Amino acid sequence: MASTRAKRIWLTVTLATAVAFAADNKKEFRYAAAPGSTITVVNEFGPVTVRPSNGRQVVITATTHSDKAEADVNQTGTRIEARTHMLAKASENDSRVDYDIQVPANVMLNIDADGGPIHVERLRSDMTLQGDAAEVTVQDCSNARVHVHTLTGPVTLSNISNSYVDVTSPNGNVQLTSVSGPRVTVNTTKSNIRYTGDFAGGGQYLLNNHSGDIDVLLPTTASVDITARSVTGVVEQDFPLQQKQHLAYQLTPGRSFAGTSNSGASSVQLRSFSGKIRVKKQ
Numbered sequence: 001m002a003s004t005r006a007k008r009i010w011l012t013v014t015l016a017t018a019v020a021f022a023a024d025n026k027k028e029f030r031y032a033a034a035p036g037s038t039i040t041v042v043n044e045f046g047p048v049t050v051r052p053s054n055g056r057q058v059v060i061t062a063t064t065h066s067d068k069a070e071a072d073v074n075q076t077g078t079r080i081e082a083r084t085h086m087l088a089k090a091s092e093n094d095s096r097v098d099y100d101i102q103v104p105a106n107v108m109l110n111i112d113a114d115g116g117p118i119h120v121e122r123l124r125s126d127m128t129l130q131g132d133a134a135e136v137t138v139q140d141c142s143n144a145r146v147h148v149h150t151l152t153g154p155v156t157l158s159n160i161s162n163s164y165v166d167v168t169s170p171n172g173n174v175q176l177t178s179v180s181g182p183r184v185t186v187n188t189t190k191s192n193i194r195y196t197g198d199f200a201g202g203g204q205y206l207l208n209n210h211s212g213d214i215d216v217l218l219p220t221t222a223s224v225d226i227t228a229r230s231v232t233g234v235v236e237q238d239f240p241l242q243q244k245q246h247l248a249y250q251l252t253p254g255r256s257f258a259g260t261s262n263s264g265a266s267s268v269q270l271r272s273f274s275g276k277i278r279v280k281k282q
Contacts, residue, residue, distance in 0.1 A: 029060045029073045029082075035106040037078040043113045044084060046096040050109065050120045050127075053102035060101050066094035116153060162201065173212075188212055192275075196282065198222040199266040208271045216270065217282040218261075225264035228279060229256040230272040238280040 033039070033056055041048055041060075053059055060082050062071030068090035073082045084097045092115070103109060109127040111118050116134025120127060123141050130149040137156045138146055144163040148155050152171045163181040167174055170189040180200040186193050188209040196217045199205050207214050211233075218224070218239055225244075228235050234254060241259025251257060270277050 024063060024065055026061060026063045027071060027073075029062070031058045031060075031075045031080050032056055033058045033080060033104055033107055034078060035104075036108070037080065038108040038110065039101070039103055040079070040081045040083075040110040041099055041101065041113070042081075042083045043097055043099060044095060045092050045115045046084075046098045046113070047116065048099045048101065048111050048113045048118050050101045050103060050111070050118075050123065052122050052124075053104050056104045058101070058103050058107075060099065063098040063100075065096050065098075066090060068094045069097055071097055071099070199224050199268050202265040203267075205266060205268045206271075207269070209275055210273045212272070212275045214270050214272055214275060214277045216268075216277075216279045218279065219282045221262070223262040223265040224268045225260045225266065226268040226270070226279070227256070227258040228270040228277045230275060230277050231255070232274045233272050234276045236276070236278045236280075238278075240281075 039058060058080055060073055062073065062082065064070060068086065068088045070085050070087060071082055072085040082099060086095060103123065103125065105124040107125050109125050111129045113131045113134050116131045116136065118129050118131060118134050118136045120129065120138045121140050124143045126145040128147040129136050131153055132151040134150055134153040136148050136150060136153060138160065139158045141163060142161045146160065146163055146165045148167045150169045150172045153169065154172045155167055155169050155174045157165065157179050158177040160179040165179060165181055165184040167186045169191060171191050173191045174186050174188055175194045176197065178197045180197065180203065182201065182203040184203065185206045186208065190211050191209065192212040193207050193209055194215045195207060198219050199222055220240065226241065235256055237257050241261055244258045244260060
């Protein structure tokens with residue numbers, strides 16, 4: 001009797017597992033994309049991973065985890081869109097769709113994934129990545145335009161070169177490592193900003209927040225013209241700078257400083273209202 005009951009339990013568990021696996025449905029879509037094409041992905045729950053493709057082909061792999069959600073993928077002219085479509089009211093897990101996307105260089109990439117995470121690597125494209133709580137990671141990109149917008153999601157950028165970068169994240173921490181380009185701008189409200197690198201390329205770098213901390217770690221080889229101001233917060237400097245002779249405003253000890261290192265090729269502005277700003281040797 002006990003043996004029969006054990007077999008029934010085993011059979012029930014096996015069938016439940018089989019149904020769960022059957023619900024994981026993976027589909028692949030392939031499209032040709034000329035330079036300047038637009039790829040848009042809208043996904044409320046689930047990760048979106050983007051990496052380079054071979055040739056001019058876009059490859060979108062979508063994995064659903066229940067029969068209550070589907071990936072609606074299509075191409076119209078130079079626009080390729082992938083949108084998660086809900087077939088019934090469902091939990092967050094049942095609503096989840098995982099996207100793995102391969103794209104060629106020189107396209108317009110738009111990712112809107114509220115829950116995320118969003119991960120992009122090795123692209124040479126114009127990309128806009130947004131999601132309220134999404135964790136956004138971008139790495140190993142060059143000659144790109146990187147626009148990131150989150151509300152609470154943390155943002156991590158690393159090894160980005162010769163690129164225009166714009167990050168806005170009111171309540172998500174922002175970390176940049178070896179990020180350089182003609183213009184790099186970061187705006188937060190309460191969250192912290194951390195930059196590690198040399199501000200290379202002779203560009204303009206603006207790191208702004210209201211009450212979070214701004215930490216900058218620089219090598220002594222960095223060529224920067226740097227100013228730092230916190231209206232009511234504290235400014236700390238542990239980096240050798242040559243004093244500037246002509247300033248547009250008067251410095252306040254402990255709340256602002258300005259100076260140059262080496263030839264001062266890149267302009268760096270660090271601004272906060274009440275947060276602490278620290279500039280240290282790497």
